[in-house]
Structure formats: C-alpha cells, structure tokens
Amino acid sequence: MTLSETVLIRTPEGIEFTLPLAGPLHRMIAFIIDFAVILSAGIALQSATSFLRLFSEDAFQAVAMVLYFATSVSYGALTEWLWRGQTIGKRLLNLRVVDAGGLRLQPAQVVVRNLMRFVDFLPGLYLVGGVSCFLSRRRQRLGDLAAGTLVIRTPAHRLPGVEQLLGNKFNSLGGQRHLAARLRQKVAPELAWLALDAVVRRDELQPESRLGLFHDFAGYFKDLVPYPAEVVDQIPDEQYVRNVVEVLFKRTSREGERY
Amino acid sequence: MILDLPRVVETERPYWTALEKTLVWLESDPHRKLTIHEAERFHALYERTADSLARISGFAAEGELQRYLAWLVSRAYAEIHESRRRERFRPWRWVLFDFPQAFRRHIRAFHLAVALTIAGSAFGGFAIRYDPDAKGVLMPFDSLQITPAERVARERESQGKQLTGRKDRFSAQLMTHNTQVSFTTLALGMTFGLGTVIILFYNGVMLGAVALDYILGGQTLFLLGWLIPHGVIEIPAVLIAGQAGLAIAYGLIGWGDRRPRADRMREISRDVVMLACGVAVMLVWAGLVEAFISQYHEPILPYSLKIGFGAVEALLLTLFLSRAGKTKSGAV
Numbered sequence: 001m002t003l004s005e006t007v008l009i010r011t012p013e014g015i016e017f018t019l020p021l022a023g024p025l026h027r028m029i030a031f032i033i034d035f036a037v038i039l040s041a042g043i044a045l046q047s048a049t050s051f052l053r054l055f056s057e058d059a060f061q062a063v064a065m066v067l068y069f070a071t072s073v074s075y076g077a078l079t080e081w082l083w084r085g086q087t088i089g090k091r092l093l094n095l096r097v098v099d100a101g102g103l104r105l106q107p108a109q110v111v112v113r114n115l116m117r118f119v120d121f122l123p124g125l126y127l128v129g130g131v132s133c134f135l136s137r138r139r140q141r142l143g144d145l146a147a148g149t150l151v152i153r154t155p156a157h158r159l160p161g162v163e164q165l166l167g168n169k170f171n172s173l174g175g176q177r178h179l180a181a182r183l184r185q186k187v188a189p190e191l192a193w194l195a196l197d198a199v200v201r202r203d204e205l206q207p208e209s210r211l212g213l214f215h216d217f218a219g220y221f222k223d224l225v226p227y228p229a230e231v232v233d234q235i236p237d238e239q240y241v242r243n244v245v246e247v248l249f250k251r252t253s254r255e256g257e258r259y
Numbered sequence: 260m261i262l263d264l265p266r267v268v269e270t271e272r273p274y275w276t277a278l279e280k281t282l283v284w285l286e287s288d289p290h291r292k293l294t295i296h297e298a299e300r301f302h303a304l305y306e307r308t309a310d311s312l313a314r315i316s317g318f319a320a321e322g323e324l325q326r327y328l329a330w331l332v333s334r335a336y337a338e339i340h341e342s343r344r345r346e347r348f349r350p351w352r353w354v355l356f357d358f359p360q361a362f363r364r365h366i367r368a369f370h371l372a373v374a375l376t377i378a379g380s381a382f383g384g385f386a387i388r389y390d391p392d393a394k395g396v397l398m399p400f401d402s403l404q405i406t407p408a409e410r411v412a413r414e415r416e417s418q419g420k421q422l423t424g425r426k427d428r429f430s431a432q433l434m435t436h437n438t439q440v441s442f443t444t445l446a447l448g449m450t451f452g453l454g455t456v457i458i459l460f461y462n463g464v465m466l467g468a469v470a471l472d473y474i475l476g477g478q479t480l481f482l483l484g485w486l487i488p489h490g491v492i493e494i495p496a497v498l499i500a501g502q503a504g505l506a507i508a509y510g511l512i513g514w515g516d517r518r519p520r521a522d523r524m525r526e527i528s529r530d531v532v533m534l535a536c537g538v539a540v541m542l543v544w545a546g547l548v549e550a551f552i553s554q555y556h557e558p559i560l561p562y563s564l565k566i567g568f569g570a571v572e573a574l575l576l577t578l579f580l581s582r583a584g585k586t587k588s589g590a591v
Contacts, residue, residue: 061428102340104341
C-alpha cells in the first residue's frame with residue numbers, strides 16, 4: 001500500500017479536483033500548538049475563577065478541574081465546528097479537516113473525530129493515531145476513519161514572484177508566441193516547478209553541478225519544443241532555462257506583450 | 260489544444276472572484292439560506308469555475324492557478340452537493356429527545372453491553388468466592404482491600420467527615436475520570452469492538468467481585484446504600500458508552516449490510532454523538548450524587564432513604580430512555 005499525497009474527487013459534472021493531504025509531521029506540529037493553547041486556556045480559566053477562593057478553596061479546585069477537562073475535551077470539536085475544520089494549530093499550519101467525500105463537514109463528524117482522540121491517544125503520545133496515520137492510504141487516524149474526514153493542506157494561492165528572479169535580460173523566446181504556447185502546454189507542471197526551483201536556488205549549487213543541471217534542463221526543453229536556431233544560438237544553457245521559466249510563469253514579456 | 264491562457268485568466272478572473280466572495284459569505288454562517296436567484300447565480304459561478312479548471316488542467320506552470328481553482332471548486336461542490344440536514348446547536352434537544360431515540364435505535368447493542376457486564380460480574384463473583392486472595396487483582400482500590408465489616412465500621416465512625424473540605428474536588432474527580440473511562444470505552448469501538456468488549460467485561464468483573472465480597476461479608480444493606488444512589492446512573496452511563504462503542508464496531512464490520520463502510524459509519528456517527536452527550540450528562544449527575552449522597556451512611560443518612568432515592572432515579576431513567584422523544588406514530 002502506498003501513501004497518497006492527494007485525494008482525487010470527481011464531481012457528478014465530471015470535473016476532477018485534488019485535495020493535498022496533510023502529512024503526519026504537520027499534523028503533529030499543529031497538535032503541539034493546540035496542546036499549548038489548551039494549557040494556556042486552562043491557566044487563564046484558573047485565573048478567571050480564582051475569586052472562588054474567597055468562598056471555598058475546595059470549590060475553586062473542583063471548578064478549575066472540571067473547566068480544564070471540558071476545555072481539553074471540547075476544544076477540538078468546538079473550534080473545528082466554528083472555523084470549518086480548523087483549530088488554532090491547523091490555522092497556523094494551513095491545515096483543514098474536510099469531509100472525505102468532498103462534502104460539507106457536519107457537526108457530528110467533527111464531534112466523532114474528536115471523541116476518537118481517546119483511542120488515538122493510546123497508549124500515550126498519540127501512538128495509535130500516529131501509526132494509523134502512517135498506515136492509512138489517505139493518512140487518516142482512527143478518528144478520521146470513524147468520522148469520514150481527511151486533513152488537507154490549504155496553502156495560500158498566488159503566483160510566484162518570478163520577475164525578481166529572472167533579472168532584466170532580453171528574452172529571445174518571447175517573440176515566438178505560438179512556440180511559447182506550445183511550451184506552456186507541453187511542459188508538465190511538476191517539471192516547470194522543478195526548473196523554477198533550480199533557477200531560484202542556482203547560487204546554492206556547486207559550479208559543476210550547476211552547469212550539468214542546466215545543461216540537462218536546456219537539452220530537455222530544446223528537444224520538447226525546438227525553437228529556430230537564430231533565436232537560441234549563443235544563449236548559455238542557464239539563460240535558456242531562465243527564459244523558458246519566464247515564458248512558463250509570466251503572463252507578459254517585459255515589453256508588456258503576451259507570451 | 261492551444262489555449263490563449265492569459266486571455267482566459269483575464270476574462271474569467273471576475274467570475275472566480277465572485278465565487279470566492281460568495282463562498283466566504285456562505286461559509287461565515289453555516290445556516291445561511293440562499294434565495295432562488297442567489298442559488299442560481301451561485302451554481303452558474305460554480306459551473307463556470309469548474310469549466311475553467313477543466314480547461315487549464317495539464318497546463319504547464321499553472322499548478323498554482325489549478326490549485327486555486329480546485330480549492331474554489333471543491334468548496335463550492337461541498338456547498339452545492341451537500342444533501343444532509345443542517346443541524347442547529349441545540350444541546351438540550353439532543354439530550355432530551357435525540358439521545359433516548361438514539362438509545363432505542365441501538366437497543367441490541369445495549370443488550371449486548373449488559374450481557375457482557377453480567378458475564379463479567381458472574382466471573383468476578385465466582386473468582387472472589389473461590390479465590391479470595393484474588394481481591395487485590397480484581398478490585399485495585401485501597402478502600403476495598405479491607406474486609407467489608409472493617410469498611411462499614413470505619414465509615415460509621417467517620418460519619419462522612421473523611422471528605423470534609425474536599426467534597427467538591429472529589430465530585431469533580433469522579434466526573435472527569437468516569438467521563439474519560441466512558442469515552443475511551445466508546446472510542447475503543449474502533450478496534451472492531453474488541454477494546455469495548457474488554458472494558459465492559461472488566462467493569463463487570465470488578466462490580467461482581469465487590470458485590471459478592473460485601474454480600475458474603477454480611478454487608479448487603481451497606482452495599483446497596485453505598486452503590487445504588489450513584490450506581491443506577493453511573494453503571495447505565497458506562498453501558499451506554501459501551502453501546503455506542505459496539506454500534507461503531509457494527510458500522511465497521513457491517514454484518515449483512517452491503518453498503519460501503521463509509522456510508523455505514525456516516526449513518527451512525529450522529530447517533531454516537533447523541534449517546535456521548537447523554538453519557539456526559541448522566542456522569543455529571545452521578546458524580547454529584549456519589550460525592551454528596553453516596554459517601555454518607557447511617558446514621559447520617561438512613562439506608563432506606565438512599566436506596567429509595569436510587570430507586571426513584573432508576574425509575575425515572577428507565578422511563579426517560581424508553582419514552583422520551585417518541586413520536587405520535589410510535590416510531591423509535
């Protein structure tokens with residue numbers, strides 16, 4: 001069995017979309033943050049009810065104990081319900097609980113997945129939940145399996161600022177709009193992001209690795225969409241890859257024309 | 260297909276933005292209802308954005324845009340295709356009506372929980388009868404390690420003063436501990452019921468061992484006066500938690516039910532929540548009674564009064580679980 005990075009949902013209209021699954025490490029960090037929040041809330045509640053000490057130390061301790069227990073049990077369910085699948089930890093880590101079928105998260109699902117923490121936590125430190133998360137194909141702990149939920153990543157959606165990365169050099173590929181369109185169509189998204197990553201991190205590479213990497217990239221792109229010789233002659237491999245990345249990611253050339 | 264992507268983005272962006280705004284508006288209040296006109300416009304925006312997503316799928320370097328559109332489409336899909344009833348936050352309705360209904364819907368699981376506890380009690384009683392040395396293992400509580408006669412003498416002597424100044428804390432400890440045990444019993448249903456079965460049986464063992472120990476020690480009246488006031492609520496609460504755990508196990512295994520496991524679990528999840536709500540309320544009551552009534556014995560509180568109080572509680576609980584929330588048609 002292999003772990004999935006994403007879950008595919010197909011709508012009745014025939015549209016497919018994928019939701020990126022959250023990894024166990026991200027979920028663990030979110031849990032640690034939430035645990036810290038619960039502890040802080042417990043301390044705050046203790047301070048808020050400390051006036052009860054004036055009447056009875058026993059009553060104060062009992063109220064503090066019950067309030068802390070109620071907070072720790074209900075925190076996950078309440079926040080995920082009010083914030084549509086997010087706790088404070090999940091918000092900070094850009095994670096969200098969603099229905100496994102892509103439908104709206106129901107209150108009962110939220111409560112069930114949080115009730116199941118009692119078994120996911122066993123025998124301590126979320127061992128059962130962690131193991132289940134590693135073994136389950138869709139990275140679900142027992143609570144998620146019972147409630148029919150998934151935890152997904154919801155990173156901010158924006159285009160990368162490639163303008164700053166590519167310098168202000170003339171891009172000879174920009175003039176060939178039909179070839180630029182073919183390039184955008186043929187290059188797989190994963191490869192495009194890999195090339196962008198290589199351009200961003202080019203200064204971190206050893207000189208020999210840098211030459212070899214950009215040589216391979218340039219060779220691949222040239223084979224994929226051949227440009228006229230007069231356009232690509234005399235361009236070093238690294239510059240060629242930077243030009244390709246610019247065509248792939250930017251909507252307009254520096255002169256303001258569309259690629 | 261060669262697509263003029265910049266033009267598509269330029270043309271469609273206002274629709275994506277409009278859909279995003281609508282989604283934010285809808286998501287800010289889960290109970291918000293759309294008018295026919297709003298629903299039509301929302302659906303049109305969803306279809307248009309889904310179409311954009313389909314058109315740019317596979318385009319190089321548009322991963323970020325695809326993820327953005329997929330995120331919009333997935334949220335809109337969740338709003339449009341959700342057909343389950345929207346539940347309002349009405350905890351008292353859940354406890355007073357939905358909880359007893361859920362209890363009756365899964366009555367066979369409750370009967371099984373009772374049977375397991377009785378089997379455990381029989382085992383515990385048998386063990387204490389034929390191997391009194393097993394007391395330390397069967398009843399791992401300090402107050403139960405002495406003979407029943409010694410305990411009764413001690414309780415009479417202290418006249419309930421052993422809890423002076425810590426009654427509230429004791430009550431809170433009982434509530435939180437019992438709730439923790441009950442919710443663990445419920446959640447262990449995810450072990451295909453095995454964990455739930457073990458806890459129910461083990462609870463029965465302790466109960467049977469304690470009961471027979473006091474009966475054999477000639478302290479039956481003390482036992483009833485001590486256990487009944489809180490036990491008639493606490494023991495059923497643990498049984499109901501076990502019932503919920505067994506219902507989860509049934510959902511996982513699905514004997515004779517050909518529906519996918521996800522559908523079965525989806526169907527029982529609401530009932531599990533209702534049962535958990537009921538269990539929590541029952542345990543709060545049991546915790547209060549145990550701290551403030553059960554720990555006082557004769558001569559402070561006559562046994563007859565305590566047993567009578569417990570009998571009334573048992574009667575009310577039985578009536579509540581069997582009658583509350585019944586519809587006129589008699590269903591559930």
